[in-house]
Amino acid sequence: EAGVAQSPRYKIIEKRQSVAFWCNPISGHATLYWYQQILGQGPKLLIQFQNNGVVDDSQLPKDRFSAERLKGVDSTLKIQPAKLEDSAVYLCASSVWTLQETQYFGPGTRLLVL
Amino acid sequence: AQSVTQLDSQVPVFEEAPVELRCNYSSSVSVYLFWYVQYPNQGLQLLLKYLSGSTLVKGINGFEAEFNKSQTSFHLRKPSVHISDTAEYFCAVERSGSARQLTFGSGTQLTVLP
Numbered sequence: 743e744a745g746v747a748q749s750p751r752y753k754i755i756e757k758r759q760s761v762a763f764w765c766n767p768i769s770g771h772a773t774l775y776w777y778q779q780i781l782g783q784g785p786k787l788l789i790q791f792q793n794n795g796v797v798d799d800s801q802l803p804k805d806r807f808s809a810e811r812l813k814g815v816d817s818t819l820k821i822q823p824a825k826l827e828d829s830a831v832y833l834c835a836s837s838v839w840t841l842q843e844t845q846y847f848g849p850g851t852r853l854l855v856l
Numbered sequence: 857a858q859s860v861t862q863l864d865s866q867v868p869v870f871e872e873a874p875v876e877l878r879c880n881y882s883s884s885v886s887v888y889l890f891w892y893v894q895y896p897n898q899g900l901q902l903l904l905k906y907l908s909g910s911t912l913v914k915g916i917n918g919f920e921a922e923f924n925k926s927q928t929s930f931h932l933r934k935p936s937v938h939i940s941d942t943a944e945y946f947c948a949v950e951r952s953g954s955a956r957q958l959t960f961g962s963g964t965q966l967t968v969l970p
Contacts, residue, residue, distance in 0.1 A: 746899070773956060784860075784946050784960030785900070798957065833899060837956060845958060847892075847899035 744768065746848035748834050754854045760822035763851045767815070767836030773797075775845065776809055776819050777833040785833055791817065792839060821853075829855045858883040858949045860961035868967045871939055877932040877964045879947030886952040889930040891921055894944045894963075903945075906930065917941070942968045 747766040755761050767774050772793050777785035788807065790797040793814040802809065806825070811817040821828055831850040837843050863878040881887065888907050892900040904915025911923040921932045930947060947961040 775957075782865075782962070784948075784962050785958075786960070787957055790957060835900075839956070843956075844902050844905065845956075847901070849897070849899045852897075 746834055746836055746846055748832075748848040748851055750851060751849065752852045752854075754856065755824055756856050757826055758823040760820065761824055761853065762818055762820045763832050763834075763853075765817045765819070765834030765848060767817075767834070768846055770838070771836035771846075772814070772839040773837045774811055774817050775835040775837075776817070777835065779831040779833055779850070781830070788819070824853075824855045826855050829853055858887060858951055858959045860947050860949055860959055862945075862947055862961035862964050864964050865962065866965045866967070868969055869937055870969050872936050874935050875933065875937050875941075875966065877945050877947075877966065879930045879932065879961060881928050881930065881947075881949045883928075883949060883951065888950045888952055889921075889923060890948040890950070890958065891915065891919070891930070891932050892946045892948060892960075893917075894946065896943075900946065903932070937966070937968045939968050939970060941966060 774791045776788045779785040788802045789799040789809045791811045794811050809819045831852050833850045834848045835845040837845045859882045861880045869875045890905045891903040894900050904913045906913045906923045914920045919934050944963045946963050948958040
């Protein structure tokens with residue numbers, strides 16, 4: 743079974759530029775999550791999708807971050823404009839929408855904002 | 857809201873020695889508990905989870921954890937570590953019956969020394 747795919751793996755941009763990350767979840771997984779992991783910290787949930795609808799985006803900085811999952815499969819997370827403090831690893835995870843099912847994580851995209 | 861405290865940010869241990877990584881949580885409702893491992897430049901991988909039933913949970917790679925409700929703890933143990941166990945370990949909680957959202961601790965870097 744293929745795992746969660748993410749691209750790119752690494753990205754370096756200057757502040758005020760825009761950047762986009764892509765995630766393809768495990769086939770059949772209805773729930774998709776984006777996490778931000780700052781160096782030295784645990785992952786923090788940014789947004790959660792159920793199929794193509796948003797379940798929770800309460801911790802997403804909506805003035806600069808946006809995310810979509812148009813067809814209920816793959817998803818894109820965008821930052822525009824980027825700030826220095828956005829430097830982090832952005833993790834995508836997916837799961838089956840039933841209780842007690844595990845979240846499976848992708849390898850992440852490491853973003854450095856200069 | 858839930859919170860997770862991992863009491864040790866770094867744990868060095870010699871190969872073949874036992875190890876315990878500590879995790880305490882705070883929640884006013886029932887929770888599910890997880891341990892994830894993150895190898896360098898990789899995503900998170902589930903080690904084990906506690907949902908209900910026996911408080912001693914066995915996971916992959918010889919790890920086990922014990923749920924202690926009275927002490928609100930979920931410590932991870934391994935009787936004999938290997939060099940390959942060197943990684944970051946994250947404890948996480950999920951409010952039972954919730955929208956499947958994980959709250960992570962800040963992580964413990966386990967370094968196994970030869």
